[in-house]
Amino acid sequence: MSTNTLIAVIVAAVVVVLALTVTLALLARRRHLRHRFGPEYERTVEEKGGVMAAERDLHAREVRHDKLDLRDLPPERRRLFADRWGEVQEHFVDRPAGSVDEADDLVARLMRERGYPTDGYRGAVRDLSVEHGRTLEHYRAAHEIRARGAGGQATTEELRAAMVHYRALFDELLTDQRSR
Numbered sequence: 001m002s003t004n005t006l007i008a009v010i011v012a013a014v015v016v017v018l019a020l021t022v023t024l025a026l027l028a029r030r031r032h033l034r035h036r037f038g039p040e041y042e043r044t045v046e047e048k049g050g051v052m053a054a055e056r057d058l059h060a061r062e063v064r065h066d067k068l069d070l071r072d073l074p075p076e077r078r079r080l081f082a083d084r085w086g087e088v089q090e091h092f093v094d095r096p097a098g099s100v101d102e103a104d105d106l107v108a109r110l111m112r113e114r115g116y117p118t119d120g121y122r123g124a125v126r127d128l129s130v131e132h133g134r135t136l137e138h139y140r141a142a143h144e145i146r147a148r149g150a151g152g153q154a155t156t157e158e159l160r161a162a163m164v165h166y167r168a169l170f171d172e173l174l175t176d177q178r179s180r
Contacts, residue, residue, distance in 0.1 A: 033058045040133035065130035070115040078174055081110055096159040097149045103166040104146055110173050135172050138165040
């Protein structure tokens, strides 16, 4: 075998190994993002118009999230939040739209106390998506109903559904206590 042939075989082998390595790394990243973000992965792919753009966005969310100073709540603070939620629910009978606003405010306060920045709805969705991607649809649905309720366009049943949606995220934020 000539030297030129041997070099060509080695170069081809290196190119194949590099291509396989890159492909496996991309597949591992995709699998990681799909698992971590759950339904938010597909939603972002659709929103961004492609897998690569979505994965860049989701990775950027992870990087941002890793810089947050998230903290657990002591049991007494969790109890106070749970009690406050009960009060918000009691208000629903007399003021459905008002109690939905209170629920939104309480979720925002809980997020803030846990260490999430609360720089608006889009920022909250971005930051929550990393660890709470599976309940994020509840937050989106509650937010949409709340917006319609503010304009008097939501029925009492829809406002009740918003409370249920807020409760799903509230419960997860309240009980998702683990060391970081």
